[in-house]
Amino acid sequence: xxxxxxxxxxxxxxxxxxxxxxxxxxxxxxxxxxxxxxxxxxxxxxxxxxxxxxxxxxxxxxxxxxxxxxxxxxxxxxxxxxxxxxxxxxxxxxxxxxxxxxxxxxxxxxxxxxxxxxxxxxxxxxxxxxxxxxxxxxxxxxxxxxxxxxxxxxxxxxxxxxxxxxxxxxxxxxxxxxxxxxxxxxxxxxx
Amino acid sequence: xxxxxxxxxxxxxxxxxxxxxxxxxxxxxxxxxxxxxxxxxxxxxxxxxxxxxxxxxxxxxxxxxxxxxxxxxxxxxxxxxxxxxxxxxxxxxxxxxxxxxxxxxxxxxxxxxxxxxxxxxxxxxxxxxxxxxxxxxxxxxxxxxxxxxxxxxxxxxxxxxxxxxxxxxxxxxxxxxxxxxxxxxxxxxxxxxxxx
Numbered sequence: 001x002x003x004x005x006x007x008x009x010x011x012x013x014x015x016x017x018x019x020x021x022x023x024x025x026x027x028x029x030x031x032x033x034x035x036x037x038x039x040x041x042x043x044x045x046x047x048x049x050x051x052x053x054x055x056x057x058x059x060x061x062x063x064x065x066x067x068x069x070x071x072x073x074x075x076x077x078x079x080x081x082x083x084x085x086x087x088x089x090x091x092x093x094x095x096x097x098x099x100x101x102x103x104x105x106x107x108x109x110x111x112x113x114x115x116x117x118x119x120x121x122x123x124x125x126x127x128x129x130x131x132x133x134x135x136x137x138x139x140x141x142x143x144x145x146x147x148x149x150x151x152x153x154x155x156x157x158x159x160x161x162x163x164x165x166x167x168x169x170x171x172x173x174x175x176x177x178x179x180x181x182x183x184x185x186x187x188x189x190x191x
Numbered sequence: 192x193x194x195x196x197x198x199x200x201x202x203x204x205x206x207x208x209x210x211x212x213x214x215x216x217x218x219x220x221x222x223x224x225x226x227x228x229x230x231x232x233x234x235x236x237x238x239x240x241x242x243x244x245x246x247x248x249x250x251x252x253x254x255x256x257x258x259x260x261x262x263x264x265x266x267x268x269x270x271x272x273x274x275x276x277x278x279x280x281x282x283x284x285x286x287x288x289x290x291x292x293x294x295x296x297x298x299x300x301x302x303x304x305x306x307x308x309x310x311x312x313x314x315x316x317x318x319x320x321x322x323x324x325x326x327x328x329x330x331x332x333x334x335x336x337x338x339x340x341x342x343x344x345x346x347x348x349x350x351x352x353x354x355x356x357x358x359x360x361x362x363x364x365x366x367x368x369x370x371x372x373x374x375x376x377x378x379x380x381x382x383x384x385x386x387x
Contacts, residue, residue: 053341063291064331067343071251088340115298119308119320155305157297159249159345 045181048097049077049135050087055106062112068159069105069131072166077103080174099181101143104134105169108147113158126153127161133169135178143179146172241265242359244352248272249329251344253336254280263346265359270332282334287365288341289333292353296326328353 051073054066070089078086083101087094094100109130117125128151135144150165152158243264250257252272261274271281298304300323308316308323328348335341348356361367 062293063289064293064329064345067331067333067345068250070341071343088336088342090335091338091340093338114296116296116320116324119298119305119324120317158295 045099046084047082047099047101047178047181048085048087048094049083049101049103050091050094051077051089051103052105053089054131055104057106057108059107059110061107061110064159065110065129065162066107068162069107069129069165072163073103073105073169076166076170077173080170082174100138101178102136102138103173104136106132106134108132109149113152113161115157118152118154122154126151127158129161129165131165131169133172135173144173144176146176148172241267242356244348244356246272246330246352247347248274249345249347251332251342252280252282252346253342253344263348263356265356265363268363270360282332284360284363284365286336287332287334287360289331290357290360290365290367291331292357293329293331294326294350295329295347296324297347299323299325326350330356 051070054069056066074086074088077083084099085097087097087100107129109128111126111128113127114125128149130147130149133144133146133148134142136142146169148165148168150161150163150168152161152164241264243262246261246263248255248257248259248261248263255261255272255274259274261272264271264273265284268284269281270284270287271279273279298320300307304319304323308319310316311319328350330346330348330353332344332346333341334344357367
């Protein structure tokens, strides 16, 4: 009877140890795999990116939100280290950059929230943003297109949605496979 | 005897009643004139002195840390943001391409207040949240750097100051976007609307 209890205790302890330690290892492996596959820095040639101003599309979005999305995109793309350089819209120095991608952002959906409503009700008043992000070559060839969203549901100001959105866009681009610059030289030469 | 006493006692009251009324009128007049003088005195200083206001830099003004308080001022042809003792960051007004004015409603008190509200029992924090919000002006600027790259900066000002700053910038030749009016009407925070 005592032996069976001991065995069951040992088994239980082992199970707990497995549960505690196994997931971090797995997630660490995933993270390594992602960073090795997603990081384009392994090759000698790296893309640079120019962030275009945010196109509001048909959506009536406030200028502050457009500007905040644009600024946060420039910041977050710089943090990914996926690109050699991050340029702003209308930057004259981009004419001398050989491998340049252009990030076009179009707002698809915008729900203006309220910080007060979030604080009072918790469940309503969320600020929601959905955009379509396109990475294009100079010739206009779209090499990556994704729909990304960014929300503020609980804590934080409304403009925090733009930060979350930009971070999601940067994360999506970082994890996506983009062709090497040398492969798309004809597309650049088209301009 | 009585005839002489009664008027003697009443005359001082009657005598002082008129000066009291006059005194009250005088005080009212003086208060009104002081208020008028104060208004007149404040107007010329606003017109002559360069604009300066306490603002919160939310993001985008190159070289200035985000979410910091400081002083935004217009000096000659330069828009300057000064954060405490740190060197001022400035942008030429000529490089400002667009200015937009919006409105924000934010919860006051920051993180300590948020934690306090969360800790309050029986949903007391929610009741506090209902009243602990304040409206601000959000001034958005679009300007270009030396390479022609477009920057955007957002400042949070006390209610009413945003319009003064915008008017100052417009007077110095900055363009106000056509879509601004519509955007101003639709408040950032308080109007929930879904656009598809």
